[in-house]
Amino acid sequence: MPRTSLFLERKSYRMRRIMDAIRFMPFVCAALWMVVPLMWSGGQGAHAATPLSAALWYIFGIWALAVMVSFALWWRIRSGDVDAAVSAADTSA
Amino acid sequence: MVSLNQLIGVCLVYVAGLFLVAFLAERAAIRGRGDWLLRSPLVYTLSLSIYCTAWTFYGAVGYAARSGMEFVTIYLGPSLVMIGWWWVLRRLVRIGRSQRVTSVADLISARYGKSNVLAIMITIMAVIGVTPYIALQLQSVTLSLSIFASPDPDAGGAALNNAHAAFWVAGGLALFTVLFGTRNLNANERHHGVVIAVAVEAVVKLFALLAVGAFVVWGIAGGLNETLARIDASSIGGWQAQGGRWSALIFLSAAAFLCLPRMFQVLVVENDDERHLQIASWAFPLYLMLMSLFVVPIAVTGLDLMPAGSNPDLYVLSIPLSQGHNGLAMFAFLGGFSSATSMVIVATLALSTMMSNHIVMPVWLKLRGGGAQQSGDVRGVIIRARRLSILLIISLGYLYYRASGGSGALAAIGLISFGGVAQFLPALLGGIFWRGATRMGAIWGLGIGFMLWMFTMLLPSFGPGAALSQGVFDHGLLGLGVLRPQALFGIDGIDPTVHAIWWSLSLNTFAFAVVSFFTFPHPLERLQGAQFVNVFDHSSGPAHGWTVAASGAEDLMIMSQRILGATEARAFFERHARWQGATGGLPRPTPAFVQALERELAGSVGAATANAMIGQIIGGQALSVEDLMAVADESAQIHEYSSQLEAKSRELTETAQELGHANQKLTQLSLQKDSFLSQISHELRTPMTSIRSFSQILRDTDALTGTEKTRFASIIHTETIRLTRLLDDLLDLSVMENGEVSLNSKPVNLRAVIDQAVMTSRAGSSNVITVHRTPEAEEIVLFTDGDRLAQVFINLVTNAIKYCDAAKPELTIAVRRDDDVIVVAFTDNGSGIPADGEGIVFEKFARLCNEDVDGAGLGLAICREILTRLGGEIRYVSHVGGATFEVRLATSAEAETSASLLSV
Incomplete structure (x- = not known):
């Protein structure tokens, strides 16, 4: 039945995009954690520095977000076969 | 408190x-x-x-x-x-x-x-x-x-x-x-x-x-x-x-x-x-x-x-x-x-x-x-x-x-420790992502990285005067300014931790990569490299083989017992024996079994040791060419498979084409047979009609002059002869096809046979044709049935006279030798046989084009049958400007005593 196959197609397509997102995650986090803080500290002396509380909010905020996004992505793929889903993408990646 | x-x-x-x-x-x-x-x-x-x-x-x-x-x-x-x-x-x-x-x-x-x-x-x-x-x-x-x-x-x-x-x-x-x-x-x-x-x-x-x-x-x-x-x-x-x-x-x-x-x-x-x-x-x-x-x-x-x-x-x-x-x-x-x-x-x-x-x-x-085989x-x-x-x-x-x-x-001690183990990173990541990474590259990378880590991070951490003297800190190792532990190559002012990490890891990676570029891995390394890098394709297990003919399962059993423990080893061996289909006893030491055993041992003592122990018993491992090929070039397999498929499909296409041709031929033949049946009915009917009418006249008309009677009787006679000839032809063919013909073989001169054929054909025809011959080439004595051969030649010359559509018909009869075959070629200067007729020209009843020419279409079929009986063949050779029929006679038909016979 065409409807069924369309549904399955969609599902595996979604699965692959989630795998893409999982692969993409570390790069986003690395950029936010490693690159952005370096751009804050512009001036010299204690006054030009970012307040530590702001830095805490930023680092831990991203941390919490990363955990939540990773959890959400895992929740979507938890029952699927990751290998099967990415085998096609593997060759192109 | x-x-x-x-x-x-x-x-x-x-x-x-x-x-x-x-x-x-x-x-x-x-x-x-x-x-x-x-x-x-x-x-x-x-x-x-x-x-x-x-x-x-x-x-x-x-x-x-x-x-x-x-x-x-x-x-x-x-x-x-x-x-x-x-x-x-x-x-x-x-x-x-x-x-x-x-x-x-x-x-x-x-x-x-x-x-x-x-x-x-x-x-x-x-x-x-x-x-x-x-x-x-x-x-x-x-x-x-x-x-x-x-x-x-x-x-x-x-x-x-x-x-x-x-x-x-x-x-x-x-x-x-x-x-x-x-x-x-x-x-x-x-x-x-x-x-x-x-x-x-x-x-x-x-x-x-x-x-x-x-x-x-x-x-x-x-x-x-x-x-x-x-x-x-x-x-x-x-x-x-x-x-x-x-x-x-x-x-x-x-x-x-x-x-x-x-x-x-x-x-x-x-x-x-x-x-x-x-x-x-x-x-x-x-x-x-x-x-x-x-x-x-x-x-x-x-x-x-x-x-x-x-x-x-x-x-x-x-x-x-x-x-x-x-x-x-x-x-x-x-x-x-x-x-x-x-x-x-x-x-x-x-x-x-x-x-x-x-x-x-x-x-x-x-x-x-003696190692693994000893007791203990x-x-x-x-x-x-x-x-x-x-x-x-x-x-x-x-x-x-x-x-x-x-x-x-x-924290400082912790970071030093981190820096030390981080030296494994290039060899580790290179090993699992890059098939070109070699053992020598890893050894050099690790060695250099570790030395630098010791010199720039570990030893300075004890403070000046402890492991490295103050002099080394200030003026470098051996007094070389480029070798100061916290300012390598004279580059000063980097944070000591960053300095150590940067130089040790970057030079580590550099040495690892460059040495890998220029060294060649041995087969086991390449094999393992392929397995690690392509782990998601190979996860079924290692693919390299042991040559195990020389080793006994008992030796393996003794060794395994001492590493895995008696119970586990026995269970492992029994399990594999069952998988191999043996009831009781030890499993055969197949390559697959030895591999499984090696991996089992590797779980206890590590891959290198397990490999060495099994190597001691088995006496060296061999990588077969097939193993290497299978791993070194997976794409070759795919390529091979696809080319196999291609060949198969080509074969199929060719078969289909042949079948199509055969089918076409069959259809054409069937049509020709039908048309010939009507043709032969017509051929039979025409003389029959005149015989019937003239015999009726002779019977019913009384007032006939003697001349008239003679004339009518002659017509009846001629028509009867025509009928007989037709029937003779059919009979002749049928007899020959059934292999019931008797040959009257004797030494004959080819030129005489051709002479007879040309003369006979010309005599019965009003058409004029110029015949070119080379009599000296025709001087060959054959041991064959001269009358039958003449029949073939007559047919070919007659056909040339009948069907050559040139304004000035010419026929060339050439005799030559192809290795051990004597070829007599009859070439006219007409338009030749149409391409679609070439396939069926020797079939019975095949009549191409000229409907007005008489003949039943049996001539060439008879020729072919005769030549088959005589041990030769007839072919049509198509070329521009005329038709060529080649009669090919085996030289075995050539009389060995030709010289003596001629002299008689």
Whole structure:
């Protein structure tokens, strides 16, 4: 039945995009954690520095977000076969 | 104030609890129960928490108190690695499972051709790198004990106490590790007791730190906002990331997370389900986040509350103590104690596996000469080796602690250790992603990286005058300015940590890559490289083969029994015998079986040793050309398959074409037969009609003159002859086709036969045709039926006369020899036979074009039959400007006595 196959197609397509997102995650986090803080500290002396509380909010905020996004992505793929889903993408990646 | 005895009492109860938990877990695992917990993703994630050692428990706060936000880098690196699990960890875990890897040294040595040199190098490097780390744990435990021992943490007089305490702690840890770490020999199996104890400790340290943090935020500062305000107001309140240091430390901690032997142990070796990794990918960053959440508040509060000069590494303990919360302080102490013990246990376990598999076993095998085949229980040797290694490593840690005198900030020692193990990273990542990485490249990279790490990081850490003299610091090694440990190549002003990490890792990678470019790996290395890099295609198992014809299963059995234990070995052999279909007895030592055995042994003694042991029995392993081809070029197989398919499809197309041709021919023939039937009816009917009418006239008409009668009778006679000839032809053909013809063979002169044929044909025809001949070539005497041959020639000449449509018809009769065949070619200058007629011209009843010419279309068919009988053949050769029929006669028909016959 065409409807069924369309549904399955969609599902595996979604699965692959989630795998893409999982692969993409570390790069986003690395950029936010490693690159952005370096751009804050512009001036010299204690006054030009970012307040530590702001830095805490930023680092831990991203941390919490990363955990939540990773959890959400895992929740979507938890029952699927990751290998099967990415085998096609593997060759192109 | 808690008394020291109270504290020790609590500690002992706690340790006893751990022993009990580990014991229960082991028992449950042996009975096959409790899998829901022992093999759960929760326990896996918690076991990863051995990353958070006492260094992170106490040291992070001290680190934050000294340099603010920078402490968080050592948590961010591992978080990144876990969030990016798909890239590296998934691959590592899969390789670890498919190759039954027992340690990071085993993985790297297995990747580079099961090289023992590499395994030994990495083991030694790991021991050197991790020993300070173990000393650090002992130091932190004794430091934390000392704070309870005297009301004033800075008071002296605790040194002796510390040494004793460190000794007892080390002894206790060694006992625990020996008891639960060497219960089962197979390092590839999970150490359930250890893992569950580590998981319990993970919970204890997390809650301890969270409790202190919550106390500081809500108990002392009075709320979140107040805490944040206090943070901004403190001496570390303004944050300026030092670019190089910030990125370098995140990178370093990520690298160490992958390379630390203990992390590799829990991440890869103890993993028994890849899906646990997916869960840990968010659960472990969460754990790390919680661990570091209250570090800055505790540090800031400590800076505020504690007297200047107190050790910031101990704020976690000293703040609750100074506020009179003894219970909380004790809980915090247990947290730190947990961190230290779990790290030491797992690190020692991982290192002892490496030492016993890669150093003790090979040496023992070598010393025993004959090695694996001799009697004696290898199992006992391995277990003893492992226990000795555990004791050795813990004593090394203790000695280092005594030698270093418990000095130095915790974080500094931790970073040095990280830098040492991070040297494995290029060889590790290169090994699993790059097939071109070679053993020599790995050895050079590791060697150079490690030397640089020693020179720029480890030795300078003891301070000027200790390991390196002040002169070396100022003027470089051997007085060379480019070799100053903290300013290599004369480049000054880099932060010492960043300097050491940058130069050691970059030159390590550079040497690894360049040496790999220019060296050639041996076959086993290439094979392993392909297996590791393409692990997701090959996860079914290793593909290299042993040539096992010479080896007996008994030898293998004897050896396996001593490594795996008699029961397990027998079970393993019986299982394989069953798979091979043998009932009872030993399995045949097929390559597949030996491979499985090698992997089983590798789980106990490491890949390199297992390979060497089996090699001793089997007498060298062979890589067949097929193995290499299969691995070296998977694409060749695909290519081959596709070309096979192509050939098959081409074959099919050709067959279909042939079938089409045959079908076309059949259809054409059938049509011709039909048309011939009507033709022959017509041919028969025409003479019949005239015979009937003239005979009727003769019968019914009386008034006929004699002349008329004669004329009519003649017509009837002629028509009868025509009928007879037609019937003769048909009969002739039918007789010949049935093979009932009798040949009257005798020596005949070819020229005479052609003479006769030309004369006969011309006589019966009004058409004029010029015949060109070369009489001298025709002087051949054949032993054949001259009349039949003449019949063929007559037919061909007659056809030329009848069908040649040129204005001036010409016929060339040429005789030549093709090897042992005499060819008589009849070529006219007409338009030839149409292309669609060529296929059927020799078929019966084939009549092409000219409907007005008489003849039944049997001539060429008869010719072909005659020649078949005479041992020759007739062909039509198409070419531009005329038709050529070639009569080919075998020279065997040529009379051997031609000369004598002619002379007669």
